Amino acid sequence: MFKVNMVEPPVVYFEDLAEGHEFPTVTKGPMMVGHQVRWAGACDNYESEFHHDEHVAKAAGLPGILLSGPLMASLLLTTVTQWLGRDARLVRFFDQNRGATMPRDTALMNGRVKRKYLESGKAFVELDLSITNQRSEVTTPGSALAEMPRRGG
Amino acid sequence: MTEFSQAEMERQLAALIGPVGEPVSMAVELGAVRRMAVAVDDFDPIHYDEAAAHKRGFRGIVAPWPLLWSWFFNCTEYHLDIEFGKATVHGQDEYEFREPLIVGDVITVTTTIMAARLKQGRTGPLGQVEAERRFTNQHGQLCAVLKTTLFRR
């Protein structure tokens, strides 16, 4: 069995996050075909061959293999759950598949607190998100809404 | 490639709107949860260790949200029956999260095309199709809603 080094996420409170707070950027990659293969295996889906076959991708006029958009967005989603900690509850997540990620690209996960507010006794944070590559191009803009625990709550 | 009139393209898109196929159910498997968690770099113990998940208040081992894609690819029809254009591009995703998916749950997914419209893209006519997938568990609880926008050009 593949050994996994589990990491318990930190506890983050609503009070810890100020509007405008920038989360530490998380670097993924270089993204490799292996990431795509793991993703295809996890989805049990191998249908779009340009995601894993260099020859098929080039024959379709692409510069090479493109990593799956939902894979990249899912890495961003995981990063959000790590930033917000173990007791946050992700309510909504949005991603736009704007630019391609190719094998050997680096993907930087960026996020900041856009807004925080209380509603019906619950505490929420809205995040602005993006994935940028090593050329600082935004490949995946996104956003998220999460309910946060309150300090002493 | 056959040339279609604007009216014909609009007719093809309008015909897509409505429910797609029958609801399909699939269980949340332990191995699938682990493989997806590894694929999206999520090392939170709640995805691997039942005791850790119980300690955090969950009924059992929790699936990372990207596992929704496993139902997307294996339980729903995601090809669009459109004659015009030559490629379908995965544009954006909007997730709404309600109840976690727990190992052993049986999740039923229903698919509906909510909207389909013709726009003018940079390279010509662009079909924009919004599909909604609703994921429900065996207790009748709504677990998640995934809205995906596909572009046809």
Next chain:
Amino acid sequence: MTTICFEDVEVSQDIPSLFKGPMTTAHIMRWSAAMENWHPIHFDWRFATEQHKLPDVIVNGSWKQHVMLQLVADWAGETGWLWKIRFQFRGMNVPGDTLEAWGRVVAKHDRHPFGVVDLQIGLKNQKGDDGTPGSASVVLPKRNGPAVPYPFDPRVLGPQKG
């Protein structure tokens, strides 16, 4: 599935071949994911060809073993037992290859009340390259003899004659 008795088998007889392919990258990926074997020579074309100087991404050896297991187990049928199998990886296979798993009976041993059949096996591509030579031993029931027990225990075999 066939039911074969020891008496039905003749030395130098060919067993029915099993055909696979043409192989695609999806076959290789699916196997890599199922095995959780993440070696990039199986799916990263640039890594395979530039760093390892391979002709292409290569078909997993464990997958090829599985095909040859399937070949012999299918032939042994529900009443026979695939007892031993060995392989050598001498040649690579790449996407586009069509593969024929083949086998030939090379020896029969009367191990009363059962029989043991030795097979030569191989996996040949469309160019005739037999890259995975091997051998196998199958335990078969005799006509009107007892069934091969499951789980199989080699101590049920009688002494080797001759």
